Amino acid sequence: MRKALGIERVKVGARLVLATGVLSGCAAMADSGTSLLPLTSDELAVFRDQIAGCWIPPHGSDGVVRLQFDLSRSGELVGTPQVLSSGKSPEYKAAATSAVRAVARCAPYSLPAEKYETWKTVTLNFDLRDMRGY
Amino acid sequence: MSFVMGLNPMRTTGVKQLWRHACRLVAAAVTVAAISQPAYALIELDITQGNVEPMPIAISPFAGSGLQEDVAGQISQVVAADLQRSGLFRPIDPTAHIQQGMNVGTMPRFGDWRTIGSQALVTGSIAQQANGQIRAEFRLWDVFAGQQLIGQQFFTTPENWRRLAHIISDAVYQRLTGEKGYFDTRVVFIDESGPKDVRRKRLAIMDQDGANVRYLTRGDDLVLTPRFSPVSQEVTYMSYVGGNPQVYLFNIETGQREVLGNFPGMTFAPRFSPDGQKVIMSLQQGSNANLYLMDLRTRRTTRLTNTAAIDTSPSFSPDGSLVVFESDRGGSQQLYVMNSNGSGATRISFGPGQYSTPVWSPRGDLIAFTKVHQGRFMIGVIRPDGKGERILTEGYHNEGPAWSPNGRVLTFFRDTVGEQGGPQVWTVDLTGYNEQLVQTPNFASDPAWSPLLD
Structure with a gap:
């Protein structure tokens, strides 16, 4: 709580958080395959560019946000991306939120169906270290 | 950029992850004989570039009870104007909002907000108190993650409404950009x-x-x-x-x-x-x-x-x-x-x-x-x-x-x-x-x- 020239600020109750699609995530993960064909550098570049196009890096942020998520065969996001890095600063929180938002906003992803086993779980490092200062 | 195969997903934690392990255990039991290598691989990529564009954001007109109806509308307009002027946000015209008539307690229909291209949503309510003060509440929602990012409540006199709007703008700005705002100045x-x-x-x-x-x-x-x-x-x-x-x-x-x-x-x-x-x-x-x-x-x-x-x-x-x-x-x-x-x-x-x-x-x-x-x-x-x-x-x-x-x-x-x-x-x-x-x-x-x- 703070008081600023007659304005008193308090946090509003409990946060309302929606349930995420854990069950659908389970269904996708149970579907295992046997072949692991690597993505070509072109396929990776297209995937990376798609995410970069959906990401609005927060202006005040710095550092790296690492997150992991699962995709269905049709390229849809399964569940909510999981942030693997951690931080408590406002800069980090803004960066982490922006990264999760970018992944959710960008789906579905266009990736080669025959290589699904390779890309069904993805880790991304959203790197803001060279972005600050303009 | 790197391509990593066979990373161990067990190092992550959390409820969802535990559930995921349970799922995998079930899957493994069913298919164990057929699998001769890890059931999945991980793609790992570094994203070092983004899209420098103003973030589309919806400021739902704040709800006001009784005398505070006008003030409520003005507060949400000042918040939208602050964010717009910063150049980092693009407030979406309220007439384009699909979900109308929201107050601070309304659960957003996130699909509706995604449909109009909004990435974040601000809702709020202003209410008259018995002592002549106003109570202002607002929430900032992440439309794609479907969760609340900020929820705050303020008590002040009605003539402070512009400062109140600037303080809300600063809170939204800081949560979404990571740096302190400058509107309450x-x-x-x-x-x-x-x-x-x-x-x-x-x-x-x-x-x-x-x-x-x-x-x-x-x-x-x-x-x-x-x-x-x-x-x-x-x-x-x-x-x-x-x-x-x-x-x-x-x-x-x-x-x-x-x-x-x-x-x-x-x-x-x-x-x-x-x-x-x-x-x-x-x-x-x-x-x-x-x-x-x-x-x-x-x-x-x-x-x-x-x-x-x-x-x-x-x-x-x-x-x-x-x-x-x-x-x-x-x-x-x-x-x-x-x-x-x-x-x-x-x-x-x-x-x-x-x-x-x-x-x-x-x-x-x-x-x-x-x-x-x-x-x-x-x-x-x-x-x-x-x-x-x-x-x-x-x-x-x-x-x-x-x-x-x-x-x-x-x-x-x-x-x-x-x-x-x-x-x-x-x-x-x-x-x-x-x-x-x-x-x-x-x-x-x-x-x-x-x-x-x-």
């Missing part, structure tokens, strides 16, 4: 009224968006170069009282005014130290000017430079260890950085033209300046080591940059040609693309930004 400036040859100049103050203009002096004496204390509601400025320019200290809350020091010559360009305890300024003696530091408690003055040149416009680095200033000691007006005790002055500007009015960013990473070259006036920034000079805006006459407290936006004044022309206050952000006029009742010059009011 004020700007002091020189209000200029009357014909061009006999302008009446008054010290005035306004909210950063141009609202709530108040006059601090009556216009009997010429006033120039007001500068805000970085830590308090105090302003230092120059005034010609009785024809002699002197540096003044003015307390905005109390209205108290005093002359700083009694010098034999004219004093110019005062500016506070980062702790607000000292004022650094220029003192003219003959055809030279040198820099002096005055301790506001002891009133003791220390001479910092001693040259046969004009040294002026000093500005401290935010940690107080260095000072940037302008000097013609090398033949033309250029920027120099020295230690705060006056030693080790080094020239940092080397481009064509003359450089003046340097101001150190509160973030410390840049110095803003005015540059004149071939009759054009430019506002630019340069790193303290003299590298990375960038011009943010240029034109017939631009002058006097001052930083927002978060070091992302500069305010300055731009003069226009002709009998009807006059100065107006503008802002430009560090990209140089987001230039905005600040509406003032009369002509206005020499703006200076306050710290956050909190």
